[in-house]
Structures are given as structure tokens and as C-alpha cells.
Amino acid sequence: MPYMTNGKRDYKKQQQYDGKPSVVADRAQRNAARTKLKKEGVSVAGKDVAHKRALSKGGSNERSNLMVMAPSKNKSFPRNKDGSMK
Numbered sequence: 001m002p003y004m005t006n007g008k009r010d011y012k013k014q015q016q017y018d019g020k021p022s023v024v025a026d027r028a029q030r031n032a033a034r035t036k037l038k039k040e041g042v043s044v045a046g047k048d049v050a051h052k053r054a055l056s057k058g059g060s061n062e063r064s065n066l067m068v069m070a071p072s073k074n075k076s077f078p079r080n081k082d083g084s085m086k
Contacts, residue, residue, distance in 0.1 A: 026055065033061045037068065048074040054085055 017023060034049045040063075048071045053059030078086040 029055055033066055037066060042068060044068055050074045056084055
């Protein structure tokens, strides 16, 4: 994570990172996907809304690209050092 230093969280750096326009836009897309499923009546409490094709890889928030899964499964993909998927 960009805001971790020597395994310890630097909250000041985290605030700067979380406020970047690209990070805000990504978060807005994830929230929109969650809202879409909630409106359809899909139970997402305690679960992650996952994209079959990741947003970073050209995926979209179309219903056919969304699925609900356990947080541990959704975050277990191989990742690069910057957090992006391999």
C-alpha cells in the first residue's frame, strides 16, 4: 500500500492517497456496483461485489459483469506491488 511504511500505517499519507481523483473515481465505481445490486434485492451484507472482468482490465458495472463473493476470495488475486492485479 502506498501509505504503509515499514509495516506501519501512516495516516497522513493515507489521507493524501485516498483523496487522489483516480482513487475517488475508482471508489465511486465500486460503490455504484454495490448500489445496483442492492436495488435489485441481492443481499450484499458482509460480502464484496466483485467484477468478473476487473474495472482496471476494462470491465464495466453492467449487471452481467457483477457477482457477490466472500471478501477473502475477492481480495486473493495475484497483485503487483502497487496493488493492481497481475
